[in-house]
Amino acid sequence: MKSKNIIITVLVALFFFSFNTLFAQIDLKIKGKVTGDTKGLNKIYVYSHQSQDSAEISSNGEYQMLIKSDFPDIRYIYLQYDIKTKGGYSPFPLFIEKSGTLNLDFELGKDLFSAQINGPARSVAYFNYSKAKKSATDKIGEEITAKFGEDALKEGATNYDNAIDYYYKRQTQLNDSLFTKYFDPNGSDAPFMLLGVVSSLSLPQLESYFSKLSPPIKETKAAKQVEEKINSKKRSSIGSTVANFVLPDTTGNDFSFNKLKGKYVLIDFWASWCGPCRISFPRLRSVYQQLKGQNFEIINISIDAKLDDWKKAVKEENNPWPQLHDKTNLSKSAFFVSGIPTAYLIDPDGKIVFSSVGSDENGGGPMEEKLESVFGVKLTK
Numbered sequence: 001m002k003s004k005n006i007i008i009t010v011l012v013a014l015f016f017f018s019f020n021t022l023f024a025q026i027d028l029k030i031k032g033k034v035t036g037d038t039k040g041l042n043k044i045y046v047y048s049h050q051s052q053d054s055a056e057i058s059s060n061g062e063y064q065m066l067i068k069s070d071f072p073d074i075r076y077i078y079l080q081y082d083i084k085t086k087g088g089y090s091p092f093p094l095f096i097e098k099s100g101t102l103n104l105d106f107e108l109g110k111d112l113f114s115a116q117i118n119g120p121a122r123s124v125a126y127f128n129y130s131k132a133k134k135s136a137t138d139k140i141g142e143e144i145t146a147k148f149g150e151d152a153l154k155e156g157a158t159n160y161d162n163a164i165d166y167y168y169k170r171q172t173q174l175n176d177s178l179f180t181k182y183f184d185p186n187g188s189d190a191p192f193m194l195l196g197v198v199s200s201l202s203l204p205q206l207e208s209y210f211s212k213l214s215p216p217i218k219e220t221k222a223a224k225q226v227e228e229k230i231n232s233k234k235r236s237s238i239g240s241t242v243a244n245f246v247l248p249d250t251t252g253n254d255f256s257f258n259k260l261k262g263k264y265v266l267i268d269f270w271a272s273w274c275g276p277c278r279i280s281f282p283r284l285r286s287v288y289q290q291l292k293g294q295n296f297e298i299i300n301i302s303i304d305a306k307l308d309d310w311k312k313a314v315k316e317e318n319n320p321w322p323q324l325h326d327k328t329n330l331s332k333s334a335f336f337v338s339g340i341p342t343a344y345l346i347d348p349d350g351k352i353v354f355s356s357v358g359s360d361e362n363g364g365g366p367m368e369e370k371l372e373s374v375f376g377v378k379l380t381k
Contacts, residue, residue, distance in 0.1 A: 026072070027099045028120075030055075031064035034079075036108030043080035046094065048073060069096050071221055072122075072188040081108055092134075093196075095126035095189045126189040129182040133196075136178070140170045171200045185212040191222035198229050199338040199357075203237065206230055228332060236335040241350050245334060247301065247324040250311050255324055257299075264374060265346040266298045266367075269326075269337045272313035273304070276359035277341040281317050283361050287368065287379055288321065294375050295348070301326050303340065343367055345374075 030046065034057050042057040046067060055065035067075065076091035083089050092112045094104075102119030106112065113131045117124055144152055144163050152163035175197050184190055194201075194209055201209070210218075210226055217223055234240070244258045257265075268284070270277035288298055298321040304310035307325065314323045331337035335344060338357070345354040345367065354370040363381040372379055 026069040028067045029101045032104040034061045034106045041081040097122040122189045186214045194226045232336045267344045269342045272309045279361045280359040
């Protein structure tokens with residue numbers, strides 16, 4: 001019995017040792033060589049939502065910087081040269097796995113995914129996965145253009161519905177193919193792979209991949225975010241009942257969702273800084289006027305971090321329906337809002353009957369088609 005207890009103790013200790021090393025302070029040196037004339041545009045940047053690091057590219061093209069992190073994370077890298085010469089930049093994700101050295105060589109004027117990489121295994125694997133994903137996504141775009149036309153994925157296009165159906169079908173095939181090759185349940189990059197495609201994976205797919213993660217990986221911050229998204233997907237799936245929530249309006253008074261029980265309610269998540277959200281408002285106001293007296297209401301829920309920005313935008317838009325602020329993070333805890341604008345249509349019994357993502361400034365989109373079906377009307381443009 002004593003020897004058995006010793007073995008168990010050792011196994012537990014080993015588990016927690018491996019678990020804790022996953023969260024050890026990361027000091028990763030990123031270095032490499034940039035080929036080509038920088039024309040004096042010699043900055044290279046690595047950033048996340050919380051931090052930004054940069055380095056100077058020397059006269060012989062070499063650079064290096066030290067990246068610190070408390071846990072495995074995604075950072076994004078781009079070149080000053082691209083900003084000035086291309087009028088913008090397309091950063092690519094860099095997975096920060098563990099301490100060590102990551103070599104990354106670029107050639108100016110080329111896509112950053114043509115970079116040569118060498119370093120921690122999962123950092124390299126995630127780079128290869130991201131590169132393959134971009135290549136496949138570009139191919140899907142080319143297929144859609146060839147089959148349905150160049151503007152087929154724009155709202156209002158004649159072949160929009162067929163093109164979007166084809167896009168999601170191919171995306172599902174793409175995810176399955178890439179995950180078969182690159183998804184490692186024991187890799188600390190696995191949750192980040194899931195976070196990157198959480199919107200295009202079905203709930204069963206997402207749950208299946210999440211269940212395969214090893215116990216230590218499931219305890220990481222990124223895996224907890226995946227779990228949160230799974231739960232929010234479940235709570236906001238079609239047929240789910242929306243629990244009552246209370247959020248403040250622009251005057252600071254609490255507004256209860258139960259106040260609208262018995263009505264169809266369109267919940268529209270937005271933010272003051274979201275261009276597509278605000279462009280869609282004139283059309284939404286037109287729909288609102290056309291459905292007046294039809295037992296219908298709209299609620300705007302802002303995810304703005306700055307209250308003053310939100311209140312200023314509310315005043316500018318002057319939408320004639322309740323304006324609420326998401327101070328309780330409802331967009332993540334009760335709904336699945338992966339991008340804005342995102343809208344949910346709730347029936348009089350409080351059940352979700354439809355949802356959509358994206359703007360609809362010209363009318364005729366999927367949400368309007370659902371409203372026409374529900375109310376038996378034809379919305380004019």
